[in-house]
Structures are given as C-alpha cells and as structure tokens.
Amino acid sequence: xxxxxxxxxxxxxxxxxxxxxxxxxxxxxxxxxxxxxxxxxxxxxxxxxxxxxxxxxxxxxxxxxxxxxxxxxxxxxxxxxxxxxxxxxxxxxxxxxxxxxxxxxxxxxxxxxxxxxxxxxxxxxxxxxxxxxxxxxxxxxxxxxxxxxxxxxxxxxxxxxxxxxxxxxxxxxxxxxxxxxxxxxxxxxxxxxxxxxxxxxxxxxxxxxxxxxxxxxxxxxxxxxxxxxxxxxxxxxxxxxxxxxxxxxxxxxxxxxxxxxxxxxxxxxxxxxxxxxxxxxxxxxxxxxxxxxxxxxxxxxxxxxxxxxxxxxxxxxxxxxxxxxxxxxxxxxxxxxxxxxxxxxx
Numbered sequence: 001x002x003x004x005x006x007x008x009x010x011x012x013x014x015x016x017x018x019x020x021x022x023x024x025x026x027x028x029x030x031x032x033x034x035x036x037x038x039x040x041x042x043x044x045x046x047x048x049x050x051x052x053x054x055x056x057x058x059x060x061x062x063x064x065x066x067x068x069x070x071x072x073x074x075x076x077x078x079x080x081x082x083x084x085x086x087x088x089x090x091x092x093x094x095x096x097x098x099x100x101x102x103x104x105x106x107x108x109x110x111x112x113x114x115x116x117x118x119x120x121x122x123x124x125x126x127x128x129x130x131x132x133x134x135x136x137x138x139x140x141x142x143x144x145x146x147x148x149x150x151x152x153x154x155x156x157x158x159x160x161x162x163x164x165x166x167x168x169x170x171x172x173x174x175x176x177x178x179x180x181x182x183x184x185x186x187x188x189x190x191x192x193x194x195x196x197x198x199x200x201x202x203x204x205x206x207x208x209x210x211x212x213x214x215x216x217x218x219x220x221x222x223x224x225x226x227x228x229x230x231x232x233x234x235x236x237x238x239x240x241x242x243x244x245x246x247x248x249x250x251x252x253x254x255x256x257x258x259x260x261x262x263x264x265x266x267x268x269x270x271x272x273x274x275x276x277x278x279x280x281x282x283x284x285x286x287x288x289x290x291x292x293x294x295x296x297x298x299x300x301x302x303x304x305x306x307x308x309x310x311x312x313x314x315x316x317x318x319x320x321x322x323x324x325x326x327x328x329x330x331x332x333x334x335x336x337x338x339x340x341x342x343x344x345x346x
C-alpha cells in the first residue's frame with residue numbers, strides 16, 4: 001500500500017497512508033500550508049490492500065481488499081469502495097463490490113492487487129489481478145451505477161498494476177507481467193478499453209507508475225528487472241521505451257508533471273535501497289532521452305514518497321517516517337532548479 005498526496009478542489013492537500021485495518025489521513029489547514037491537521041484514522045476492519053484515486057471533480061475514491069474470517073476458518077475476501085466528496089471530510093459508508101469469483105472463495109482469496117483510476121465525467125475504474133493471473137475490472141458511471149466484473153484476460157500479471165487517466169478522461173492500464181508488460185487503453189475518453197500488444201520489456205514487479213505528460217498523452221514508468229534502469233514509454237504507434245538511466249530505486253516512482261523554474265518538467269521520487277534516503281529527479285518533459293540524475297534528500301528511513309502540487313503550484317514531496325508519521329518538503333521558489341525546503345514533521 002502506497003502513500004498518496006492529493007489536492008482537493010479548495011486547494012488543500014491531503015495525505016493518505018493506508019495500513020492494515022484502515023487509512024491515516026492528514027489535511028492542510030489552508031492551501032499551501034504549512035500547518036496540517038491529523039492524522040484522522042479511517043477505520044476499515046479487515047483492510048489488507050488499498051488504492052486511492054481522484055477525479056477532476058475532486059472526489060477521492062478509496063478502494064481496497066477486505067478479509068473477513070468465517071466460523072469455519074474460511075477467509076472471505078471482497079473488494080470495497082468508499083468516496084470522500086470534500087477535503088478533510090468523512091467518507092461515505094464502505095460498500096462491497098464483490099469479487100470476480102463470487103462462487104469460489106478459494107479463488108477470491110487469491111485476488112491481491114487493486115488499482116483505481118477516475119476517467120471521464122467521474123467514471124471510476126477498479127482493476128484487480130484475478131485468481132488466473134489476469135485482469136478483471138468494474139466500472140462506475142457518472143450516475144453512480146456499477147457494471148459487473150469484466151474479465152480483460154491477460155496472464156502472469158505481477159505486482160503493481162498502474163492505472164492513469166488524462167485530464168480529458170482517457171484511461172490506460174499498464175500491467176507488469178513475467179517477462180513482459182500488458183497494456184489496455186481507450187482511443188477516446190469514456191470509450192471501451194482495448195488490449196494492446198504485449199510489450200517486449202521486463203519490468204521489476206511493483207515498480208510501475210504513470211502520469212499525464214502532455215495534451216491527452218500519458219507516460220508509463222518502470223524499473224527493468226535486469227539493469228534496474230528506469231524506463232519511460234509514451235504509447236504511440238511505433239513508440240519504443242526510453243531508458244532514463246539513473247541510480248537504483250525501490251518501489252514505484254512517485255511522478256508528476258510540474259513547472260520547474262519556468263520549464264515544463266516531469267518530477268520523480270524514489271527511495272534509494274543502499275542509503276535508505278529518498279531521491280528526486282527532474283527532466284524536461286519532452287526530452288526523455290536527456291535522462292535523469294537523482295539527488296538524495298532528507299535523512300535515512302523515510303519511505304513511500306508521494307508528490308503533488310500545492311495550492312500555489314509548488315512541488316510538495318511527502319513521505320512516511322519509520323513510526324508512520326508524515327514528513328513534508330516543499331519546493332523553494334527563490335532558487336533555480338528543483339530545490340526543496342528542509343523536511344518538516346506534520
């Protein structure tokens with residue numbers, strides 16, 4: 001489960017840290033901080049996996065896997081969903097979305113990857129890795145009606161399915177698999193998802209992420225299982241993955257598109273496995289071939305980096321300390337390049 005940092009319609013940031021049995025949430029007291037409230041504990045008994053997505057309307061959708069033990073020692077697993085309509089406010093009641101395997105609890109117990117993304121007009125897409133190692137999904141339309149579970153096939157999907165939507169509402173899924181990657185995409189916002197060709201790449205499980213990097217354009221990122229280089233792919237006919245090089249990193253890269261000293265850049269953050277420190281990098285969005293150079297920041301021990309732009313358009317890097325408290329570093333606007341203030345405890 002990964003820390004998320006999201007900006008509400010009122011310009012305030014909220015940080016969400018899922019954990020077993022619930023979610024800790026911190027919220028800025030005003031746009032741009034520096035003060036925060038929280039953590040508020042959102043109790044979800046039995047929660048084991050959680051994914052958090054946000055639509056252009058500012059609504060935050062929380063989706064997770066819930067385990068409940070039956071008297072006969074059977075473990076029932078289902079997908080659950082709740083919505084937060086306003087920054088810092090309570091969520092709706094959590095309700096069950098069932099499972100792709102409603103009649104077989106053994107198979108349902110093997111559903112263990114959840115991803116959520118919000119597309120056109122607030123349509124919510126919930127993706128899971130099913131018991132067969134492929135992808136199943138449900139969709140909630142703009143009126144709140146849920147479809148049934150749809151099997152999108154695929155096989156050998158590993159950890160860390162990434163789902164991304166453009167501001168226009170076009171959605172893509174990128175799924176690392178054993179010795180390849182699978183991709184599903186929409187040709188137009190709100191359309192049906194289509195299966196793309198398998199990609200001849202070898203992503204390290206649990207390292208996929210993505211972000212919008214241009215008008216109706218998405219870029220997917222992952223670490224190569226052999227070289228450990230970070231790769232970027234901007235899907236288009238004939239497009240090839242581009243190596244960004246760089247030092248080693250752990251987990252999915254937190255990534256946003258942001259202005260850095262007047263230039264349109266893509267900013268990434270990851271944890272260095274050797275030092276245990278977080279590192280950040282930025283490159284001109286239209287020039288992946290330039291590669292990235294990672295700059296360590298903060299003390300060892302911080303984990304789960306998350307990135308967002310605050311109410312003043314500044315890059316904010318958040319992370320969790322070893323005791324699961326929140327730490328935040330904000331972009332300096334008086335220095336060239338991507339310079340961050342000192343880490344502060346929330």
